[in-house]
Every structure is written in C-alpha cells, then in structure tokens.
Amino acid sequence: MVSPVVVAVALIAWAFSVHLPLVYTVLGLGWLLPTLELIGYRSGKRVYIDIAHGLSNYLIAVYAIGGVFGTIVTVFLAGLLPVFTNIAGALLWPVWGIAIVFGVAIALPFIGFYYRSFNRLSPMKHIAVGYAMAITLTVIPAMFRLVFAFINYPAGVAITPSSTSNTGFTLSVNLTKALGNPTYPPLLSSTLLGAIAMTSILISSIHGWRYTSSRSEYHELGHRIGNTMGLIFGILYSIFAAWYLYTIYQYSPTVAWSIFGHPPSYLQSAFYELYRPTFNLSWMLYMNIALGAIILVLLVISIKITSKPIEALKLVLTPMLMDSAEVMNGLAHAPYAIVPPVTAAEALIKAYGLSFALNVAKWLTISQLLTPQINALLSLVSIQPGLLVGSLIFFAFFNALLLYVIYAALSWRRSSA
Amino acid sequence: MPIVYVLSTINASTLDAARWVSAIGILAHLSLASSFLGTILIAVIAEYIYLTKHDKDWYDKARMFSVVSTIFFGVGAAFGTLVEFGLVTIWSNFITIIGSAIVLPFYLELFAFLTEVILLPLYVFTWGKVRNGWVHWVIGLAAAFGGYWSAYNILAVMASLSMRPPGMIVQNLAASNETIAGLTSYLVTWAKPTDAWNMFWWGANVFIFHGILAAAILTWSVIGAIYLYGYVREHRPDQVKVLKIIIPGVAIMTAIEGFILGHLQGELVLQFDPLKLAAIEGMFWKGLKVDPLTSFFAYGTFNHAFWGYYSWPANVRPPLAPFDFLPIFYLGFMVTLGVLLGVWSGGLSLWYLFNGFFNRFNWAKVIASFLERTGPYAMPLFAALAAIGGAVTAESGRVPFILVESSPNPNGGPPTVTGVPVYEGGLINPNLSLPGWLVALIIIVEVAMPALAVYMVYLYTKPRGVKPTQVIEY
Numbered sequence: 068m069v070s071p072v073v074v075a076v077a078l079i080a081w082a083f084s085v086h087l088p089l090v091y092t093v094l095g096l097g098w099l100l101p102t103l104e105l106i107g108y109r110s111g112k113r114v115y116i117d118i119a120h121g122l123s124n125y126l127i128a129v130y131a132i133g134g135v136f137g138t139i140v141t142v143f144l145a146g147l148l149p150v151f152t153n154i155a156g157a158l159l160w161p162v163w164g165i166a167i168v169f170g171v172a173i174a175l176p177f178i179g180f181y182y183r184s185f186n187r188l189s190p191m192k193h194i195a196v197g198y199a200m201a202i203t204l205t206v207i208p209a210m211f212r213l214v215f216a217f218i219n220y221p222a223g224v225a226i227t228p229s230s231t232s233n234t235g236f237t238l239s240v241n242l243t244k245a246l247g248n249p250t251y252p253p254l255l256s257s258t259l260l261g262a263i264a265m266t267s268i269l270i271s272s273i274h275g276w277r278y279t280s281s282r283s284e285y286h287e288l289g290h291r292i293g294n295t296m297g298l299i300f301g302i303l304y305s306i307f308a309a310w311y312l313y314t315i316y317q318y319s320p321t322v323a324w325s326i327f328g329h330p331p332s333y334l335q336s337a338f339y340e341l342y343r344p345t346f347n348l349s350w351m352l353y354m355n356i357a358l359g360a361i362i363l364v365l366l367v368i369s370i371k372i373t374s375k376p377i378e379a380l381k382l383v384l385t386p387m388l389m390d391s392a393e394v395m396n397g398l399a400h401a402p403y404a405i406v407p408p409v410t411a412a413e414a415l416i417k418a419y420g421l422s423f424a425l426n427v428a429k430w431l432t433i434s435q436l437l438t439p440q441i442n443a444l445l446s447l448v449s450i451q452p453g454l455l456v457g458s459l460i461f462f463a464f465f466n467a468l469l470l471y472v473i474y475a476a477l478s479w480r481r482s483s484a
Numbered sequence: 485m486p487i488v489y490v491l492s493t494i495n496a497s498t499l500d501a502a503r504w505v506s507a508i509g510i511l512a513h514l515s516l517a518s519s520f521l522g523t524i525l526i527a528v529i530a531e532y533i534y535l536t537k538h539d540k541d542w543y544d545k546a547r548m549f550s551v552v553s554t555i556f557f558g559v560g561a562a563f564g565t566l567v568e569f570g571l572v573t574i575w576s577n578f579i580t581i582i583g584s585a586i587v588l589p590f591y592l593e594l595f596a597f598l599t600e601v602i603l604l605p606l607y608v609f610t611w612g613k614v615r616n617g618w619v620h621w622v623i624g625l626a627a628a629f630g631g632y633w634s635a636y637n638i639l640a641v642m643a644s645l646s647m648r649p650p651g652m653i654v655q656n657l658a659a660s661n662e663t664i665a666g667l668t669s670y671l672v673t674w675a676k677p678t679d680a681w682n683m684f685w686w687g688a689n690v691f692i693f694h695g696i697l698a699a700a701i702l703t704w705s706v707i708g709a710i711y712l713y714g715y716v717r718e719h720r721p722d723q724v725k726v727l728k729i730i731i732p733g734v735a736i737m738t739a740i741e742g743f744i745l746g747h748l749q750g751e752l753v754l755q756f757d758p759l760k761l762a763a764i765e766g767m768f769w770k771g772l773k774v775d776p777l778t779s780f781f782a783y784g785t786f787n788h789a790f791w792g793y794y795s796w797p798a799n800v801r802p803p804l805a806p807f808d809f810l811p812i813f814y815l816g817f818m819v820t821l822g823v824l825l826g827v828w829s830g831g832l833s834l835w836y837l838f839n840g841f842f843n844r845f846n847w848a849k850v851i852a853s854f855l856e857r858t859g860p861y862a863m864p865l866f867a868a869l870a871a872i873g874g875a876v877t878a879e880s881g882r883v884p885f886i887l888v889e890s891s892p893n894p895n896g897g898p899p900t901v902t903g904v905p906v907y908e909g910g911l912i913n914p915n916l917s918l919p920g921w922l923v924a925l926i927i928i929v930e931v932a933m934p935a936l937a938v939y940m941v942y943l944y945t946k947p948r949g950v951k952p953t954q955v956i957e958y
C-alpha cells in the first residue's frame with residue numbers, strides 16, 4: 068500500500084507542476100506585452116505591437132487553465148492537509164484575501180479589458196492599462212510567495228501551549244513581522260525575473276520555429292526580442308536564485324540540508340535528528356544548474372543561428388528547469404510542511420521543555436498534518452484504491468489532452484476581426 | 485434544548501458582514517454558473533439539430549452559444565476561485581470539515597473541472613476545423629457533461645449543509661473541553677470510510693437536480709425572453725425556431741421542478757429540518773398547531789399539526805430580520821413566481837407548438853399577444869426572483885447551522901435540531917475582522933464580475949458592421 072504521505076505529496080506536487088508554468092507564463096506576458104507595445108510606439112515599428120497583440124490572444128486561456136490548476140492545488144491542500152490549510156487560512160487570511168481579490172477580481176477584468184481595447188484606446192492609455200494589469204498580476208505571487216516564505220521560515224509566529232487544543236498548542240501570527248521574512252524578498256524577486264525569463268524564451272522558441280519556415284520580419288523580431296529578454300532576465304534570475312538559496316541556508320535548515328546534501332554548518336549535531344530531511348535533493352540542484360547552463364548555451368547559439376532543434380530544446384528545457392526548481396524547493400521541506408526555525412526550537416525548549424518543543428515539531432510535519440485518523444479521502448482511498456488509480460489515469464489523460472490543446476492553439480493559424 | 489454552544493467572542497456585526505459577503509458572492513457565482521449551464525446546453529442541442537437537419541441557422545446559434553458559454557465559464561470559474569478563498573479566509577474552519585468528511589465531492593469536482601476547462605476551449609476553437617461534425621459535437625457534449633458534473637458535485641456539498649448525510653457524525657468537542665488546533669470545537673467524521681459516498685445519497689440527488697434544473701430554467705428563461713423581444717419586433721424565422729425549443733423547454737422543466745422535485749424537496753425539509761419548514765412556511769406560532777394547507781401537501785390530509793417557529797429557542801432559529809423575509813422568498817418568490825413562470829411558458833409553448841390549431845380562436849390570439857408582449861419582461865423576472873427565492877430559502881433557512889439534522893426530542897418538545905454552528909467555535913475564522921470599507925469593496929467586486937461577463941457577452945453578440953479582416957499570422 069502506498070503511504071498517505073507519498074500520495075499527498077505526489078498529488079500536490081503534480082498539481083503545482085502544471086499550475087506553475089502556466090502562471091509564470093501569465094506573469095511574464097503581463098509585463099512583456101505592454102513593454103513590447105511601448106517599444107513599438109517609441110520606435111515607430113508596428114510589428115512590435117502586432118507581436119504583443121498576437122500573444123495577448125493566449126493570455127486569458129493560459130490564465131484560465133492556470134487558475135483551474137490553482138483551484139486543484141487548493142482542493143488538494145484542503146482535502147489532504149485540512150488542519151494545515153485551516154491554520155494557514157485562519158492566520159494568514161489577509162494574505163489569501165489580497166491575493167484572490169487582486170488575482171481574480173481585479174486582474175481578470177484588466178486582462179479582458181487590455182485584450183479588448185487593443186487599437187481602441189490611445190497608445191499610451193493602452194500601455195498604462197497593460198502595466199496596471201501587470202501590477203495586479205504581480206500582487207498574486209507577492210502574496211502567495213509570502214506563504215511559501217512562511218513555510219521556509221515562519222517569521223512572526225507565536226506559539227502558546229494549550230491544554231484544550233488537540234495539537235497541544237495554538238498559533239498566532241504578527242503579519243508585519245511575517246512580511247519581514249528574510250527568504251521572502253529573494254523568493255519573490257527570483258519568481259518575477261524567472262517568469263519573465265521563461266516566458267521570453269518560450270516566445271523566442273515559438274517565433275524561432277515559425278521563422279525557419281516563414282522567414283517573416285514578424286517572427287524574426289519575436290525570436291530576437293525573446294532571446295534577448297530571456298538572456299538578460301535569465302541571468303538576473305540566476306543571481307536572485309542564488310540569493311534565495313543563501314537565505315534558505317541561513318534560515319531553513321531542513322530545506323538547505325536537502326538541497327545542498329549536508330546540514331548547514333551552524334546546525335548543532337544535537338539538532339540533526341530534528342532537521343534531517345526526508346529527501347537528499349542535491350542531485351536536483353546539480354541537474355538544475357546543468358539545465359540552466361544548457362539553456363544559456365542554447366540561447367547564445369539561438370541568437371546566432373535559428374534552427375528547429377534548438378528552438379524545440381529551448382521550448383522543452385525551460386519549463387522543465389522551472390518545474391524542477393519548484394519541485395525541488397517544495398520537496399526539500401519534507402518531512403515538514405512548515406520548517407521550525409532553530410531559534411524557535413531553542414526558545415521553546417528553554418521556555419516549555421524538550422517534549423513540548425518536539426510536539427510542536429511533530430505537528431509541523433506533513434505526516435502529522437495529514438491527520439490520517441480524521442482524513443476522509445485517505446481513509447477512503449486505503450479501502451478503495453481504485454479511486455486513486457482511476458484518478459491518476461484520468462489526470463494523465465487530461466494532462467496529455469492539455470498539451471494537445473496548447474499545441475493546437477499554437478499551431479492553428481488564427482484570424483481576427 | 486440540550487445543546488452546548490461555544491460562547492461567541494466574534495462580534496455579531498462581523499458575523500453578519502461575513503454572511504452578507506458570502507451570500508452575495510455565492511448568488512453571483514450561481515448566476516454565472518447557471519448561465520454557463522444553460523448556454524452550453526443550448527449550444528449542443530443547436531449543433532445536434534444542425535447536424536440532423538443541416539440548417540445553417542442552427543450552426544450559427546450553436547457557435548454563438550458556445551462562445552457565450554465560454555465567457556460565462558471563464559468569469560464564473562474565476563469567481564468560483566474567489567468563493568473558494570472566501571471559505572479559506574472567512575469560514576476557515578470549514579476546511580477542516582472538508583478534509584475530515586465532505587472531501588469526496590470536492591475531489592471529484594476536480595475531474596469535472598478539468599473536463600470543462602480543457603474540452604470547452606477545444607470545442608470553441610475547433611468550429612469548422614474538425615472534418616466530422618459529430619466528433620465536434622461529442623467534444624461539446626463532453627464539455628457540457630463536465631459542467632453538469634461539476635454542478636452535481638458542488639450541489640452535493642450544498643445538500644449536505646441542509647441535510648446531514650447518513651453515516652455522518654458531528655461531535656462537539658467543547659463538551660470534553662477540546663478543540664482542533666484551538667480553532668474549532670466541532671469534529672465531523674464518517675461512521676466508516678465508505679460512508680463518504682453518502683454525500684450522494686438519494687436526498688442529496690433531489691436537492692442536486694432541483695438546483696440544476698433551476699439553473700437551466702433561469703438561463704433559458706432569459707434567453708427565451710431575449711428571443712421573444714426580438715421576435716415581437718422583427719418576426720424573423722430563425723427567432724421562432726429558437727423559441728420553439730426554448731420556451732417549451734422552460735415549461736417542461738418548470739413543471740418537473742414544481743410537481744416532482746419541489747415536492748420531494750419539501751418532504752425532505754420536513755424530515756430533516758422542521759424548524760426551517762416552520763420559518764419558510766410562515767408558521768409563526770409556539771407549540772403545535774394544525775396547518776391545513778401544509779398538511780395537505782405534506783401528508784395528503786388537512787388535520788396534521790406542525791411545530792411553530794417560536795417553539796424552538798431563539799439561538800437555534802434562522803433569523804427573520806429585518807422583515808419576515810423567509811416566507812416572502814419562499815412562498816412569494818419561489819412558489820408564486822415559479823407558478824407564474826409555468827403559466828407564461830406553458831401558454832406560449834402551446835401557441836408556438838400548436839399554432840395552426842389555436843390561431844383559429846380570437847381568445848387564444850389575445851392571450852398569446854399578451855404573453856408575447858409581456859413575456860420578455862415577465863419571464864426573466866419571474867425566473868430570477870424564483871431562483872433567488874429558492875437559493876435564499878435553502879441557505880438562510882438552515883442558519884445558524886450546517887450539516888443539519890433533527891431527532892425526536894426525548895422530553896416531548898419539538899424535534900431537536902443540531903449541526904455545526906456558523907458562528908465562532910463552529911465555522912467562522914476566529915481571527916477575522918471585516919471593516920465596513922472592506923465589506924463594501926468585496927461586494928462591489930462580487931457584483932461587478934457578473935456585470936463584466938454580461939458586458940462581454942453583449943460585446944460579442946451585438947450586431948456589427950462589416951470590417952476588413954486583419955490576418956494575424958501568429
């Protein structure tokens with residue numbers, strides 16, 4: 068029988084792996100499209116604006132499918148980690164609230180308005196709408212990345228013993244202090260830069276592929292701009308990702324140990340058992356560095372030569388690197404859902420004793436937050452495994468279909484009034 | 485009443501604000517979801533008629549309604565995410581209940597959602613691109629199935645809120661001075677793991693199909709009214725073709741809704757929540773009293789006595805303030821306007837389907853003319869108010885509980901009504917704070933989004949002059 072932890076982690080990781088490239092693309096397009104327009108109007112070259120207009124056709128569709136997978140992630144979190152999601156909802160409700168109000172209620176109308184108002188507003192007004200759209204889209208990762216930073220290092224959290232709580236303690240959070248999470252700025256910055264880099268490379272790949280057949284100025288420019296932006300933002304992403312890894316090393320011992328393959332030097336050996344990660348993911352770190360280097364080489368070659376194999380490799384390897392980096396970051400937390408800070412562990416031991424501190428640490432693990440004894444889905448799946456098998460087949464089928472739909476959308480020639 | 489409640493420390497205005505924000509959000513989402521369900525159904529029916537009759541009018545209608553349905557789906561799905569996060573932030577303890585008990589419909593909903601979100605764009609973008617028209621129609625049918633399956637799952641959850649499914653156990657841990665993570669004192673589980681499938685028990689199915697049919701009736705009434713408005717002025721043949729499908733469809737669905745599903749639903753309310761029955765039927769008395777009309781509908785006799793609303797203590801009764809809105813929404817909106825919708829759609833159906841027969845009678849012409857002239861305004865109004873009446877009745881009538889169940893009172897009083905309360909210790913986020921400006925902002929967004937969807941549909945469907953086509957290569 069497959070362990071419930073593996074089922075939960077696999078399902079959530081799968082949903083994230085589909086969700087993230089899509090939302091990265093939306094975020095990247097959000098910033099790139101008005102920028103392309105701006106360049107077009109400033110230089111007087113209409114083709115930039117046509118590229119932006121052409122790409123905007125896909126913005127709503129990618130946003131919608133990405134949003135659906137976001138909902139899938141939330142349902143998996145609620146269904147598989149109900150107590151964790153409940154605590155996260157209760158403590159960080161302003162964060163979720165702002166993310167969703169901006170992410171859905173404000174960003175979606177902006178996307179629709181931006182798309183519909185091409186050639187209907189004055190150029191600068193339309194560009195302003197585009198940048199407003201980009202800002203609202205950026206609020207979504209700005210909030211969700213705070214949650215990611217929170218699970219790296221729960222800054223601003225206070226733990227109080229409770230004799231009535233089934234966990235033995237209650238949590239409260241100071242949101243101002245939570246915003247000061249040291250892993251947050253590099254995580255958010257690298258997300259933004261990575262999104263723009265990935266989207267630029269995807270644009271260059273698609274236009275480059277088309278250019279090999281059509282040799283049109285439209286595709287040549289799309290290819291060139293995509294490569295240039297991809298290179299610049301890719302290098303910036305690498306710098307900020309390195310900063311993120313540095314903060315992780317400093318503040319999130321389990322994640323650092325998992326990614327680098329050895330415990331941080333400041334970690335006392337007495338804490339080794341407490342912070343030992345479930346997975347050694349150093350191979351993923353090396354693989355990601357190698358993938359980054361290969362993409363860099365491909366970009367440089369692509370600037371000089373346009374060929375279908377190179378463009379195809381860029382198209383596949385870039386989202387692969389993004390997914391791999393995200394999965395590595397997510398899995399590195401295991402066995403924890405929220406990694407307890409070393410300073411907090413020391414303070415809890417001092418204030419309430421070792422057994423209380425160990426109980427808190429236990430309740431921050433995925434296996435404990437799964438609450439298998441009251442988890443309806445895991446209980447059902449353990450008796451009726453066919454439900455899980457059927458789900459996996461269904462998911463696999465729809466993933467394949469999704470890839471086909473994306474391929475079809477990109478390959479069909481479109482005409483618009 | 486032998487029920488122990490957690491004392492609420494969250495103030496009443498926050499609770500009320502949370503309920504208003506959630507209620508308006510859910511109604512707005514329901515309007516978008518209903519519009520999607522109704523329009524995608526028309527699209528696949530229209531394409532089926534086109535494929536069998538090769539009538540170009542139906543091809544155009546099918547294509548147009550497929551795009552319209554996609555607009556409603558897109559905005560509605562985004563709005564669904566907003567509602568979902570409303571649960572996480574406002575009713576955060578509901579998340580624990582999802583995980584411990586009612587997760588199955590949410591889990592299956594994911595598959596339905598995947599079906600919709602992937603097949604619907606495929607359906608819309610492949611008009612004229614798939615050589616075999618029947619293959620294209622099957623894609624549309626599968627997309628529509630995804631939509632209805634999605635509604636089926638979500639309505640199963642809503643059904644459980646009003647009627648606790650068999651095998652579900654609700655424990656109040658406050659009695660043993662326990663909480664879950666210090667956030668809630670209610671634990672909801674199943675007697676055995678496979679009872680999770682009881683989320684789809686027969687009573688839930690009555691609730692589900694009642695809701696699905698209401699959604700289709702609402703949308704078809706609005707579309708029927710739009711076509712009727714045009715037909716009265718233009719008398720185009722394509723308009724009457726649509727009316728001959730839509731209007732009888734509304735009439736048949738309304739009849740099923742009222743005579744079969746509505747009756748069964750009423751019997752379930754009587755069984756699961758007699759307090760809700762008292763509130764919505766306006767039985768505002770204390771103790772047992774004969775109510776001949778309710779007795780006839782419930783038992784087929786005229787002499788059955790019912791417990792009045794004031795028989796229960798105030799802290800378990802659904803609120804009636806600021807006016808006795810529950811009977812107005814139930815009897816006034818849902819029942820009366822539902823009947824009137826049946827009269828309008830039934831009369832027009834007879835006129836369109838048997839025009840050759842009725843056209844010989846002057847009285848029939850007069851009635852038909854009246855129904856045609858008033859129908860564009862009356863039908864959508866009746867349908868919308870009936871739908872709102874039904875939704876408010878179902879969801880407000882069960883307050884202050886979810887997962888409601890009634891059991892005989894061992895002391896001989898009215899049946900004991902129990903459930904998980906919506907106030908603190910139950911569902912609401914104990915850390916929540918909702919200042920007035922935030923409530924106003926959320927409500928503006930909730931109202932603006934359906935308005936946006938309607939505006940986008942208007943932009944798409946409004947008559948346009950011929951413009952030169954600009955081909956974009958990408």
